[in-house]
Amino acid sequence: MIDLNKINCTGCSSCYNGCPVGAIKMVSNEKGFLYPHIDETKCIQCELCVKICGAENKVVYDVPVHTYAVKHKALEERMKSQSGGAAYVLSKHIIEVGGVVYGAIIDKDFSVCHSRAETIEELEKFRGSKYVQSDLKNMFSFVREDLNGGRTVLFTGTPCQIAGLKSFLVKDYDKLYTVDVICHGVPSPRVWSDYLKWQENCHNKELKKVFFRDLTLKWGASNEALYFRNDKRLYNIYAKIFYSRNAFRDSCFECSFANLKRQFDITVGDYWGIDLVSPEFKDDYGISAVIINSKKGNGLFASVSSELDILETTTDQMTRKNPQLLKSADKPASVDKFWEEYHNNTFAYIAKKYGGNSIKGKIKRIVKRALGR
Numbered sequence: 443m444i445d446l447n448k449i450n451c452t453g454c455s456s457c458y459n460g461c462p463v464g465a466i467k468m469v470s471n472e473k474g475f476l477y478p479h480i481d482e483t484k485c486i487q488c489e490l491c492v493k494i495c496g497a498e499n500k501v502v503y504d505v506p507v508h509t510y511a512v513k514h515k516a517l518e519e520r521m522k523s524q525s526g527g528a529a530y531v532l533s534k535h536i537i538e539v540g541g542v543v544y545g546a547i548i549d550k551d552f553s554v555c556h557s558r559a560e561t562i563e564e565l566e567k568f569r570g571s572k573y574v575q576s577d578l579k580n581m582f583s584f585v586r587e588d589l590n591g592g593r594t595v596l597f598t599g600t601p602c603q604i605a606g607l608k609s610f611l612v613k614d615y616d617k618l619y620t621v622d623v624i625c626h627g628v629p630s631p632r633v634w635s636d637y638l639k640w641q642e643n644c645h646n647k648e649l650k651k652v653f654f655r656d657l658t659l660k661w662g663a664s665n666e667a668l669y670f671r672n673d674k675r676l677y678n679i680y681a682k683i684f685y686s687r688n689a690f691r692d693s694c695f696e697c698s699f700a701n702l703k704r705q706f707d708i709t710v711g712d713y714w715g716i717d718l719v720s721p722e723f724k725d726d727y728g729i730s731a732v733i734i735n736s737k738k739g740n741g742l743f744a745s746v747s748s749e750l751d752i753l754e755t756t757t758d759q760m761t762r763k764n765p766q767l768l769k770s771a772d773k774p775a776s777v778d779k780f781w782e783e784y785h786n787n788t789f790a791y792i793a794k795k796y797g798g799n800s801i802k803g804k805i806k807r808i809v810k811r812a813l814g815r
């Protein structure tokens with residue numbers, strides 16, 4: 443039976459999707475992260491959950507084949523994506539050849555989960571980074587159904603999610619493409635949901651729409667955008683909690699994917715430090731870091747390259763300002779205190795102490811906004 447207390451459990455849901463007797467459920471712990479829960483009265487001791495555990499995934503590619511700085515040729519497309527639009531353009535190609543794409547969406551209740559897209563319109567909801575751990579639900583079973591039905595599939599997600607998918611599938615499929623994001627760490631779904639409830643209470647209004655990073659601002663600005671009807675408000679309270687790393691899943695501090703031995707076909711991220719590599723290539727609308735890790739990834743990238751401005755770079759250049767390609771996020775000394783305080787205080791207290799929602803923080807925000815930063 444799978445070890446339920448494993449620190450390296452990433453919550454990938456492979457065991458839940460794979461259990462032949464439905465004995466495993468994914469249940470939130472006190473921090474709001476999903477972990478497997480086994481109904482021992484149903485368990486038949488087949489050990490499949492151990493065999494397909496994503497945290498034990500051992501697929502390793504060699505060093506990256508190519509590293510590129512990339513931006514979509516159409517500015518309006520870059521404005522709708524998080525970085526340079528690499529994940530979007532790869533996804534669009536898969537839909538155009540009749541395939542299906544899986545990625546993370548903000549659901550109607552503003553929780554973040556994975557979903558399936560068959561049309562270009564449906565891809566829109568995947569655009570933009572959602573800085574919270576996405577719930578994979580039963581998507582792995584849908585992916586297997588699609589692949590067994592002969593469909594081409596592109597799965598996008600964090601490396602630990604794709605490791606879970608690969609473990610769940612057991613065998614390789616020629617028609618499966620995988621694109622992972624460079625990942626700094628995933629914050630708790632509970633903190634995100636509590637934050638939104640707190641904002642609604644503060645404004646005494648219902649939220650209509652939310653974005654983790656407002657895409658109309660300069661690339662690199664980290665404000666979340668909250669819409670109360672047509673009233674748009676920018677904050678960086680949640681962003682501050684995200685960047686503090688206090689609300690990350692425990693496994694993020696021991697992430698075995700945060701290095702240059704990338705395991706999936708293509709890796710995408712932000713090309714932080716592009717100004718040091720090529721000041722001419724840099725602008726304020728988002729540049730993607732793209733790492734091609736396999737022959738299959740190379741072929742997929744070649745199919746979309748006419749839509750992109752591309753600059754070949756080196757891994758040394760790419761890692762200068764992107765430490766998540768070299769090591770997992772450092773665990774802050776304040777993590778235990780954060781959670782102790784989280785469980786014993788109101789969200790207003792957490793917003794003030796960890797999200798900079800103090801008078802000083804508010805003045806800083808107003809000045810930054812006035813300076814357009």
Ligand SMILES: Cc1cc2nc3c(=O)[nH]c(=O)nc-3n(C[C@H](O)[C@H](O)[C@H](O)COP(=O)(O)OP(=O)(O)OC[C@H]3O[C@@H](n4cnc5c(N)ncnc54)[C@H](O)[C@@H]3O)c2cc1C
Nearest residue numbers: 523524525527528529530545546570572598599626711712
């Ligand atoms: C939690 C998190 C941390 C990140 N940390 C870093 C970092 O430290 N350094 C860095 O260079 N880049 C990081 N990124 C990646 C970066 O923010 C962009 O997501 C990436 O560059 C893709 O942008 P794009 O313009 O190519 O794609 P877009 O068109 O904007 O599409 C976004 C893609 O990201 C996927 N995605 C969005 N949110 C999630 C999620 N919560 N879980 C799984 N998949 C998701 C979507 O499925 C989609 O394919 C992080 C992303 C996330 C979600």
